[in-house]
Amino acid sequence: MTDVSSQRSSWQRVGDFWARYGFAISLLVPCTIYILFFLLIIAFYLIQLSLTQRVSLVETQFPSVQNYIEMAASSEFQDAFIRTLAFVIVGTPLQLLAGLVLATIINRPFRGRGIVRSVFLLPVAIPSLVTATIIAYMLFTYPFGHVNDLLLGRLFLPGVVQEPVNWYTSPALALGLALFAQVWRDMPISMLILLAGLQSIPADQYEAAESMGASAWQRFWYITIPMLLPAISTVLILRSIEVWKQFIFPFIIAPTFPLLGVLLDHAYHNLRNPEMAAAIGVALVIFILITRWVLTFGTEKVRAYLVKV
Amino acid sequence: MSTAEKAVEGRRRSIDWGKIGWAIMLILAILAILLPIYIMIKTSLADRASIVTGGLYPEPLWPFAPNFDQFGVLLGKGDFIAAGLTSLLVAVLSVAVALLLGVPAAFTLARYKFPGIGTLALVIIGIRLFPDIASAIPVAELFLKPPLIYIPPLIQVALAHALLSAPYVVYICQGVFATIPKDLEEQAYVMGASRLRSFVSVVLPVALPGMAAAAIYTFLLSWNEFIYAYYLLFQSTETTLPVYMLRLLTWTPQRNYLAALAVVLSLPVILFTFLVQRYMIAGMTAGAVK
Numbered sequence: 001m002t003d004v005s006s007q008r009s010s011w012q013r014v015g016d017f018w019a020r021y022g023f024a025i026s027l028l029v030p031c032t033i034y035i036l037f038f039l040l041i042i043a044f045y046l047i048q049l050s051l052t053q054r055v056s057l058v059e060t061q062f063p064s065v066q067n068y069i070e071m072a073a074s075s076e077f078q079d080a081f082i083r084t085l086a087f088v089i090v091g092t093p094l095q096l097l098a099g100l101v102l103a104t105i106i107n108r109p110f111r112g113r114g115i116v117r118s119v120f121l122l123p124v125a126i127p128s129l130v131t132a133t134i135i136a137y138m139l140f141t142y143p144f145g146h147v148n149d150l151l152l153g154r155l156f157l158p159g160v161v162q163e164p165v166n167w168y169t170s171p172a173l174a175l176g177l178a179l180f181a182q183v184w185r186d187m188p189i190s191m192l193i194l195l196a197g198l199q200s201i202p203a204d205q206y207e208a209a210e211s212m213g214a215s216a217w218q219r220f221w222y223i224t225i226p227m228l229l230p231a232i233s234t235v236l237i238l239r240s241i242e243v244w245k246q247f248i249f250p251f252i253i254a255p256t257f258p259l260l261g262v263l264l265d266h267a268y269h270n271l272r273n274p275e276m277a278a279a280i281g282v283a284l285v286i287f288i289l290i291t292r293w294v295l296t297f298g299t300e301k302v303r304a305y306l307v308k309v
Numbered sequence: 310m311s312t313a314e315k316a317v318e319g320r321r322r323s324i325d326w327g328k329i330g331w332a333i334m335l336i337l338a339i340l341a342i343l344l345p346i347y348i349m350i351k352t353s354l355a356d357r358a359s360i361v362t363g364g365l366y367p368e369p370l371w372p373f374a375p376n377f378d379q380f381g382v383l384l385g386k387g388d389f390i391a392a393g394l395t396s397l398l399v400a401v402l403s404v405a406v407a408l409l410l411g412v413p414a415a416f417t418l419a420r421y422k423f424p425g426i427g428t429l430a431l432v433i434i435g436i437r438l439f440p441d442i443a444s445a446i447p448v449a450e451l452f453l454k455p456p457l458i459y460i461p462p463l464i465q466v467a468l469a470h471a472l473l474s475a476p477y478v479v480y481i482c483q484g485v486f487a488t489i490p491k492d493l494e495e496q497a498y499v500m501g502a503s504r505l506r507s508f509v510s511v512v513l514p515v516a517l518p519g520m521a522a523a524a525i526y527t528f529l530l531s532w533n534e535f536i537y538a539y540y541l542l543f544q545s546t547e548t549t550l551p552v553y554m555l556r557l558l559t560w561t562p563q564r565n566y567l568a569a570l571a572v573v574l575s576l577p578v579i580l581f582t583f584l585v586q587r588y589m590i591a592g593m594t595a596g597a598v599k
Contacts, residue, residue: 023504024417031414031475032429038448038472039436045447105335116335118583122342125582127533129551130571133558134345137567138352144362146348146370154367184345216327245440248535252558261442269543274446281443288440 046285049278060275067279077280080263081287083171084244087179087259088291092240094183099190099235106191107198124188132252135181142166174254182249186242190235197231198224226306233299240295244288260284349575352568353379360564379569392553393573395463399538399549400531402467403474407527410471411478412520416508418479419486437476445540452541462545469537474527481526485519486512529578550574 008016053064071077102120106113123131140147143164146155153159167173201224209219225232247261258266260280268277351371352360359372383389418429451457452465460468489512497507513520535551542552554570 021421023508024421027413027508028417028429031410031479032432034410035436035472035475036432039432041451042436042439042444042447045450046443049447049450101334102338105331105338108331116339119339119342121582122346122579125529125578126346126575127535127551127578129533129535129554130349130575131345133554133567133571134349137558138348138564139345144368146368149367155370184341241438245442247440247442261440264442264446268446268540274450277446278443281440281446284440284443285438288438 046278046281049275050282052275054273054275067276071279080258080260083257084259088240088243091179091243092236095186095190095239096235098183098187099194102187102191103194103198121188123185128185128248131181131185132249135177136253140167140177171257174257178249178253182246193235194231197228201227229303237292237295240291241288349568349571352564353572355565379565383569392548392550395547396532396549399463399467400528403470403531404524404527406471407474407478408524411475412482415479415482416486419483441536445536449540462542462547466538466541470531470534474530477526478523481523482519485516489515525581529581
């Protein structure tokens with residue numbers, strides 16, 4: 001029944017809104033509610049758990065900051081934090097470098113390029129657990145195995161060590177292996193981001209530089225890198241977040257030198273202390289956010305500086 | 310680059326070091342990537358003498374007597390078959406849930422612009438900011454308490470996997486729907502079909518390739534997923550393949566057996582990757598936007 005007056009009543013406006021957007025909303029709502037539900041659960045439950053102290057196997061006390069105090073004071077946490085920080089600081093540029101190398105290689109047109117690109121994507125197709133297992137149980141084994149054979153000179157190359165290397169007693173070696181495996185596994189992702197950036201650099205820039213006598217090296221430094229900066233900063237920010245979240249590689253390859261993620265799992269499964277694990281989780285999220293802000297801020301500064309130059 | 314090469318060639322007949330350097334890098338990169346995969350395959354085919362050397366001789370680069378025995382042992386084990394079927398079931402379930410949730414949402418995000426839609430998109434993507442290992446704890450605790458404890462563990466894992474992949478499904482399908490002209494569904498609507506009908510019967514079939522890509526991406530994510538499966542199935546008798554592999558590792562198994570399991574775990578993924586490489590790229594750069 002149409003209203004004679006020109007004003008629409010509130011109900012009619014609701015009806016109009018629904019007629020116009022109702023279908024769209026009903027399509028969107030399930031997904032949003034699902035994700036929102038879990039997002040809120042995860043955030044609140046994590047914080048609530050971390051503020052609960054486990055007094056005994058069945059008793060807990062809430063609220064309490066005891067978890068955080070214990071955590072910050074414990075040497076295990078501090079060691080794990082330093083190890084993870086080193087992991088991130090060394091690992092992120094390595095990821096960038098590996099991705100940059102691959103992207104530069106694949107950027108040049110050649111026959112069979114499609115197949116080679118599929119090959120370059122293989123590392124990310126293999127489950128992380130499998131990659132970690134190959135590295136730890138099939139390649140870098142002690143005292144025998146392929147890599148030790150190679151280093152001892154038992155394969156075609158001359159030896160460089162006298163004794164087989166035990167990869168798992170030294171934190172530098174074990175974590176280095178975990179880092180190497182992780183970089184290997186994720187480098188296609190960096191490659192794809194950087195490749196997109198590389199392909200957006202107009203070719204005439206290079207031609208102009210060449211006609212002015214610039215060498216390949218100069219062209220790389222003064223054209224490629226500056227124009228690639230947005231992609232580089234994206235890779236740095238995203239990959240650094242991912243390295244903080246690393247669990248599988250350190251867990252399998254270097255369990256005796258726990259990183260924060262491994263420590264979290266240790267608290268949950270071995271110590272049966274989900275509350276402490278939650279506290280570590282909250283700390284981890286905070287570190288991730290700090291890193292993200294620092295890097296975003298830092299790359300903006302670098303970009304502003306280079307624009308002036 | 311080719312202009313430069315021609316210019317160089319015209320000026321003097323010298324070796325193009327740039328191209329040689331590039332070719333070397335190409336070969337090294339291919340070798341570096343294929344090496345672990347080769348090691349995995351060759352170890353799975355190895356006989357005992359090839360892996361237990363006792364230091365008397367270097368481990369051979371190709372087994373002395375390659376055989377498929379380990380695969381036979383693996384396929385003969387009931388619990389392996391069970392784990393494989395479980396992984397399959399969970400993956401299919403998670404694809405169903407993720408698509409059911411994500412495809413309609415993607416359609417809305419592609420077509421409509423009403424206030425608040427930007428923040429909704431952010432929420433959907435934002436779930437990926439949490440480390441899996443940290444978010445697994447509240448999810449596991451949540452599912453261990455009533456009422457959710459009554460959901461069968463496998464469905465719990467499938468729901469968790471759907472949660473992980475829904476953002477990617479939304480991202481991929483949104484791109485696909487954006488390329489489908491509005492006229493298609495407008496036509497159907499004008500001819501009397503309801504909005505729902507025009508969506509299902511007209512738009513979805515056209516979007517099928519993109520949806521297939523999202524489905525495959527979700528399947529692979531679920532098949533490979535370790536952390537949530539590990540946490541949610543910790544006290545259960547059921548396992549998925551990655552959890553099965555982890556439990557196997559604690560028994561320090563024979564390397565060739567382990568490698569056979571690794572091959573079986575990786576093979577579907579590698580095959581799918583080669584088949585759907587184009588769509589994977591779209592999915593992975595979306596995954597980078599966590």
